[in-house]
Amino acid sequence: TQTLTLLGLESSCDDTAAAVVRQTTGAKAEILSSIVFGQTELHSAYGGVVPEIAARAHAEKLDSCVRDALAEAGLTLGDLDAIAVTAGPGLIGGVMSGVMCAKGISAATGLPLIGVNHLAGHALTPRLTDDITYPYLMLLVSGGHCQYLIARGPETFSRLGGTIDDAPGEAFDKTARLLGLPQPGGPSVQAEAEHGDPERFRFPRPLLDRPDCNLSFSGLKTALMRMRDQIIAEKGGLTRQDRADLCAGFQAAIVDTLVEKTRRALRLYLEDKPQYPTLAVAGGVAANTEIRNGLMALCGELETDFLAPPLALCTDNAAMIAYAGLERYKTGARDGMSLSARPRWPL
């Protein structure tokens, strides 16, 4: 048996993170520590992540995240077998900060460097948290991503489809902004929708007339803006109820679209006759209760297991990067000092 211990670094969006993951041959991987330093307050005044501010904050925070992750794990750099780092896709300044930090540690210690695709990190998370077997269907829904992947192995993914414009989290955030609700928009829109009538406003269900697994969410924002402006023109402003009804209608459109496209993705996946059919979700939007309930009901109908890792591992973190790096390390992959940061990097 062999025990591998990896440090992972993540800095591709607005979270600076470091984590230590360990695995002994034949056993499940274990998270020894996971530090996430969010930047939400730094960007809140600007209505979105500002790449320049994000990159600077990552560069400032990475060292202390690494120190904290090692301290929490009770280890030193000498106890590690390798360093994994998100090498893309993401905001280039942030990705570069992470890659440079990892190269520095690698140069100073001689530890091998492993570049990890951020999306592979999300897609492998169910293997880190649960005992699930390949192939499984993965739905990635966050503020930056929306796609269906069949995970067939640690480095083998088939992409079935995804958004052609906005990610659903982005749509939630924009909706919140248009209605004067606090950021992040997902939780505030969900809370408003709880006492709203989803039938009062009819939002479009984009691309449902197409047989593929692609989605589109940018039209919802336009529809919302039109409805909002019409109410304001008629009544001079929005009441609490108007806002709740708009949120409920918007959320229902997202749920319907995701459930219907997931049905199609599941049918494609089930054609391969997987032994233990499983749908796993990741990304911040997977926290949404209505979306979860809709997907769970669908899985019940299609006799497929539904798996949602704990929220802290669904959103951006470095444990998933350390774990994906560990899987890559086991295949013999090593990236040297020539590892470069890639803003775009499809799986």
Ligand code: KG4
């Ligand atoms: O995965 P994540 O933390 O970050 C990245 O996108 O990288 O996802 C954040 C997104 C935000 O857009 C946020 O509004 C959304 O997830 N979100 C939700 C909920 N909680 C967070 N969307 C819908 N319903 C929620 N309950």
Ligand code: ZN
């Ligand atoms: Zn992410």
